[in-house]
Amino acid sequence: MFYREAGQFKTSYAADQAIYPIRQDKIGILILFGFSLLAIPFIAPIYWLNSILIPFLIFSLAALGLNILTGYCGQLSLGTGGFMACGAFFSYKLATAMPDTNILIVFLLAGLGTALVGVLFGLPSLRIKGFYLAVATLAAQFFLIWMFNKFSWWTNHSPSGVISAPPRAVFGDIDVTSASASPEAKYVFLLLLVSFLALIAKNMVRSRIGRSWMAIRDMDIAAEIIGIRPMLAKLSAFAVSSFFIGVSGALWAFTYSGSVEALAFEINRSFEVLFMIIIGGLGAIMGSFLGAAFIVLLPIALDTIPLLLGLPLSVETVAHLRLIIFGALIIFFLIVEPHGLARLWQIGKEKLRLWPFPY
Amino acid sequence: MNDISSQIPAEAAGTRQPERRFGEPLLTVENISLSFGGLQALTDISFDILEQEIRAIIGPNGAGKTSMLNVINGFYHPQKGTITYKGNIRRTMRPHMAAAQGIARTFQNVALFKGMSTLDNIMTGRLLKMHNLRAPETGVFGLDQVLRWGAGALDFVTQCLYWGPNEKEETRQRAYCEEIVDFLEIQAIRKTPVGRLPYGLQKRVELARALAMEPELLLLDEPMAGMNVEEKEDMSRFILDVNEEFGTTVALIEHDMGVVMDISDRVVVLDYGRKLADGRPDEVRSDRGVIDAYLGVAH
Amino acid sequence: MNLKHLAIGVVCSLGSIPVVGLLLQQLAEAAPNDIFFGWDFYIEVVVTGLLQGVMYALVALGFVLIFKASAIFNFAQGAMVLFAALAMVGFIEMGLHWTLAFLLAAVVMIIVAILIERVVLRPMVNQEPIILFMATIGIFFVLDGLGQTIWGSNVKALDIGISQTPWFVLQGEFFPGGLRLIPTEVVAAVVGALTVTLLAVLFQYTKVGRALRAVADDHQAALSVGIPLKFIWAIVWSVAGIVGLVAGVMWGTSLGVQFSLSLIALKALPVLILGGFTSIPGAIVGGLIVGVGEQVGEVFIGPLFGGAIQDWFAYMLAMIFLLFRPQGLFGERIIERV
Numbered sequence: 004m005f006y007r008e009a010g011q012f013k014t015s016y017a018a019d020q021a022i023y024p025i026r027q028d029k030i031g032i033l034i035l036f037g038f039s040l041l042a043i044p045f046i047a048p049i050y051w052l053n054s055i056l057i058p059f060l061i062f063s064l065a066a067l068g069l070n071i072l073t074g075y076c077g078q079l080s081l082g083t084g085g086f087m088a089c090g091a092f093f094s095y096k097l098a099t100a101m102p103d104t105n106i107l108i109v110f111l112l113a114g115l116g117t118a119l120v121g122v123l124f125g126l127p128s129l130r131i132k133g134f135y136l137a138v139a140t141l142a143a144q145f146f147l148i149w150m151f152n153k154f155s156w157w158t159n160h161s162p163s164g165v166i167s168a169p170p171r172a173v174f175g176d177i178d179v180t181s182a183s184a185s186p187e188a189k190y191v192f193l194l195l196l197v198s199f200l201a202l203i204a205k206n207m208v209r210s211r212i213g214r215s216w217m218a219i220r221d222m223d224i225a226a227e228i229i230g231i232r233p234m235l236a237k238l239s240a241f242a243v244s245s246f247f248i249g250v251s252g253a254l255w256a257f258t259y260s261g262s263v264e265a266l267a268f269e270i271n272r273s274f275e276v277l278f279m280i281i282i283g284g285l286g287a288i289m290g291s292f293l294g295a296a297f298i299v300l301l302p303i304a305l306d307t308i309p310l311l312l313g314l315p316l317s318v319e320t321v322a323h324l325r326l327i328i329f330g331a332l333i334i335f336f337l338i339v340e341p342h343g344l345a346r347l348w349q350i351g352k353e354k355l356r357l358w359p360f361p362y
Numbered sequence: 363m364n365d366i367s368s369q370i371p372a373e374a375a376g377t378r379q380p381e382r383r384f385g386e387p388l389l390t391v392e393n394i395s396l397s398f399g400g401l402q403a404l405t406d407i408s409f410d411i412l413e414q415e416i417r418a419i420i421g422p423n424g425a426g427k428t429s430m431l432n433v434i435n436g437f438y439h440p441q442k443g444t445i446t447y448k449g450n451i452r453r454t455m456r457p458h459m460a461a462a463q464g465i466a467r468t469f470q471n472v473a474l475f476k477g478m479s480t481l482d483n484i485m486t487g488r489l490l491k492m493h494n495l496r497a498p499e500t501g502v503f504g505l506d507q508v509l510r511w512g513a514g515a516l517d518f519v520t521q522c523l524y525w526g527p528n529e530k531e532e533t534r535q536r537a538y539c540e541e542i543v544d545f546l547e548i549q550a551i552r553k554t555p556v557g558r559l560p561y562g563l564q565k566r567v568e569l570a571r572a573l574a575m576e577p578e579l580l581l582l583d584e585p586m587a588g589m590n591v592e593e594k595e596d597m598s599r600f601i602l603d604v605n606e607e608f609g610t611t612v613a614l615i616e617h618d619m620g621v622v623m624d625i626s627d628r629v630v631v632l633d634y635g636r637k638l639a640d641g642r643p644d645e646v647r648s649d650r651g652v653i654d655a656y657l658g659v660a661h
Numbered sequence: 662m663n664l665k666h667l668a669i670g671v672v673c674s675l676g677s678i679p680v681v682g683l684l685l686q687q688l689a690e691a692a693p694n695d696i697f698f699g700w701d702f703y704i705e706v707v708v709t710g711l712l713q714g715v716m717y718a719l720v721a722l723g724f725v726l727i728f729k730a731s732a733i734f735n736f737a738q739g740a741m742v743l744f745a746a747l748a749m750v751g752f753i754e755m756g757l758h759w760t761l762a763f764l765l766a767a768v769v770m771i772i773v774a775i776l777i778e779r780v781v782l783r784p785m786v787n788q789e790p791i792i793l794f795m796a797t798i799g800i801f802f803v804l805d806g807l808g809q810t811i812w813g814s815n816v817k818a819l820d821i822g823i824s825q826t827p828w829f830v831l832q833g834e835f836f837p838g839g840l841r842l843i844p845t846e847v848v849a850a851v852v853g854a855l856t857v858t859l860l861a862v863l864f865q866y867t868k869v870g871r872a873l874r875a876v877a878d879d880h881q882a883a884l885s886v887g888i889p890l891k892f893i894w895a896i897v898w899s900v901a902g903i904v905g906l907v908a909g910v911m912w913g914t915s916l917g918v919q920f921s922l923s924l925i926a927l928k929a930l931p932v933l934i935l936g937g938f939t940s941i942p943g944a945i946v947g948g949l950i951v952g953v954g955e956q957v958g959e960v961f962i963g964p965l966f967g968g969a970i971q972d973w974f975a976y977m978l979a980m981i982f983l984l985f986r987p988q989g990l991f992g993e994r995i996i997e998r999v
Binding site: 079126127130131133134135137138139141142145146148149153154270274277278281285319320323324325326327328329330331332333334337338341 | 734780781784785788789790791792794795796798799800801802803804805806807809810814927930931933934938966967969970972973976977979980983984987989
């Protein structure tokens with residue numbers, strides 16, 4: 004009834020190429036953003052901010068990064084955890100070496116450093132494809148974690164191998180990093196940063212560079228024959244993707260956990276992010292957010308439900324059951340909707356467009 | 363060579379003139395041999411393609427036609443022989459370099475970007491023509507390269523922000539693509555994901571993508587395979603129109619002899635990787651070797 | 662098949678052993694503080710690596726079988742190894758003899774295979790490979806969780822009557838103390854060789870084997886000549902499960918049955934990219950190369966980097982190798998067609 008594009012005529016190609024060509028979408032997203040920015044920090048309980056919203060935003064960013072590489076450019080990667088670790092440790096070294104630098108610049112540099120590492124480990128993609136490449140990215144995963152674990156230089160020789168993010172402020176004196184910052188400030192900072200980066204990602208995928216990624220993904224031979232340089236397209240996808248993942252790793256260390264060790268970015272982290280984009284939807288910016296929300300909320304729901312039902316289960320059993328349910332849900336999801344939540348969202352919108360009339 | 367003219371009956375060729383003049387050779391292949399391990403795919407092939415002509419390559423299955431196209435656009439590298447394109451002998455190159463020199467191509471099995479819409483597919487064909495920013499040419503050694511990198515970086519930033527030059531360029535190129543959309547009569551499907559389109563339309567979108575490259579030489583690999591009579595007529599009309607209106611040189615592989623005889627100016631016949639005949643359609647049609655190859659008379 | 666490739670691969674691999682030895686000798690002279698090099702010690706490390714490699718190859722075999730028959734990259738192979746080993750330990754704990762426990766565990770793996778085929782694979786026919794790959798990660802989680810829920814998560818010893826005391830053979834001038842061999846590993850090598858021979862016979866000479874090869878070549882075509890695809894898949898997953906059980910027993914006896922077994926299986930991945938996803942001899946030779954490379958790397962090069970390079974050495978080895986030969990050791994040269 005309310006979701007109609009009838010009557011909205013476009014008179015220029017620019018208007019037709021806008022991010023949200025349908026007016027209702029544009030209004031909806033603005034309301035959502037306004038609500039998240041102006042209302043949530045005041046009404047959400049601390050627990051929500053710390054354990055749901057902040058990790059959700061950070062994971063969304065990581066998923067966005069992996070989605071660029073895997074969903075848009077078609078290069079399967081299992082090295083996400085390693086690249087997140089890069090971002091975390093690079094930013095730690097930078098922030099402690101240059102205490103007066105603005106933290107945003109630190110994150111930017113850490114992201115760029117990670118992009119460089121990503122390009123390095125992306126080089127095999129020029130010769131190998133598919134699962135062979137996936138295994139090659141495992142080399143990045145294991146090597147990077149080993150490196151951060153082995154050489155105490157990365158942790159400023161901390162005896163426990165744990166790095167503690169120093170407090171840093173933005174906009175003058177608002178602390179946004181380390182455990183001492185207020186959750187509200189961290190949340191708003193993350194929301195703005197992640198939204199901005201998501202906008203950039205969206206712009207990229209609807210510009211020239213995004214089209215060259217998708218062309219490589221869909222049919223690499225045809226892409227090369229219409230003039231796309233596979234090397235440039237693949238390596239730029241690795242760079243941009245690693246940049247996003249690196250920044251998310253930095254944010255993980257600086258805002259979410261405050262102190263972190265290399266083992267926090269193990270292979271399981273890579274799988275977690277991969278699940279997000281599969282469940283959310285490959286090749287959909289929206290999907291990265293939906294998938295991140297799903298994976299962040301699922302364990303919380305799994306922990307809460309037995310409590311609510313009053314089942315007396317041991318912690319260990321719950322952990323194992325969680326594995327089973329997690330695995331089963333993923334299989335279920337893949338069977339029911341292999342294109343992810345983003346596709347469901349799309350179908351929902353198409354239905355809504357017609358509702359309440361069937362045609 | 364300039365006086366070769368086609369002998370196609372006017373009614374089959376639509377609006378084209380029965381007498382046409384062609385330009386200089388656009389592409390000349392000489393003594394090309396290509397093998398994969400022990401398998402000899404092409405042996406000592408020579409022919410040329412003149413500017414503005416429609417050149418057909420025919421032959422039985424496995425004759426090496428597609429391999430020939432692959433050699434022309436740099437996908438395969440022949441072991442022997444030379445290719446001269448626009449008067450320059452070509453060195454070994456990658457397909458994207460061929461694309462930059464104006465060679466476009468469609469495929470035997472449709473090779474569209476399945477995850478993208480029709481319009482995005484065509485826009486992807488414009489990639490080489492899109493420049494948000496251009497570096498000024500100073501002529502100073504070294505400085506030009508630096509400027510080009512700088513422009514590339516700035517270009518990337520404008521793409522990230524979808525702002526200013528990028529938006530203008532996208533709109534400008536969109537307008538060009540819409541012209542092709544109109545030309546090929548695919549307005550209704552411009553936002554449909556190409557995976558959902560029927561086969562005949564997919565072939566048409568693929569042609570649109572190739573045209574978006576503004577090619578000088580258009581290679582078509584079985585543009586009419588699997589089509590019904592009407593679709594074939596449409597496609598023939600499009601090919602002739604492209605040739606006529608844009609002056610694009612066309613080299614096509616086709617199995618439908620009726621179509622080949624009707625629309626092509628000259629035909630080269632391959633069999634078992636060797637050249638069997640070369641000439642005007644009527645000459646080729648009456649060639650003894652060609653008839654043997656097609657009807658399977660013992661060699 | 663491509664016996665020529667196999668022969669070349671084996672000769673090159675064997676030939677590289679003394680070459681690498683010489684290089685290491687030079688390296689040891691250059692950095693005498695970090696590295697100790699002696700030829701007898703080197704040979705011992707190589708032999709240990711070879712035996713270790715057979716164990717990797719056993720895990721890799723399971724991957725290859727499934728990839729060959731269904732083009733599925735089965736990430737759950739490691740979890741299947743763990744699950745099988747846990748099941749067998751469970752039966753032994755119930756007081757059964759280990760041979761009986763082995764058979765029962767094999768039955769369990771067949772049931773698991775049938776269930777996977779029914780519940781997961783059948784509804785997902787014709788999905789893209791990446792989706793199927795994700796589904797196997799789902800299976801990985803389910804099997805991991807299920808195994809630990811049923812049999813607990815503490816480390817269990819698996820004893821099938823092989824002594825753990827090392828043997829010393831070939832005592833003489835070259836090996837003053839004798840060549841040190843771990844019995845478990847020797848048994849594993851023999852069992853591995855037997856398994857491979859058995860599989861080769863199964864693939865080459867039986868009706869089911871011919872059907873398997875047909876399915877591996879082209880699902881649709883196999884289906885159209887009346888090969889029961891679902892049955893074949895169930896068989897392949899069962900065989901992979903039993904190979905996993907064999908691998909699990911071998912790893913379990915040397916390391917104990919524990920959660921980390923399912924992660925050790927990840928080491929089979931570089932083996933696969935070295936050998937090629939579809940080649941059984943490739944899995945064996947790849948396993949040997951990774952086993953030896955890892956041992957030699959850890960013992961002789963590791964000290965330069967502070968050790969523990971085992972975590973990634975195999976992957977790097979495989980990755981660098983791929984840069985030069987993208988099709989793996991035994992793959993045919995890839996000719997792309999359009």
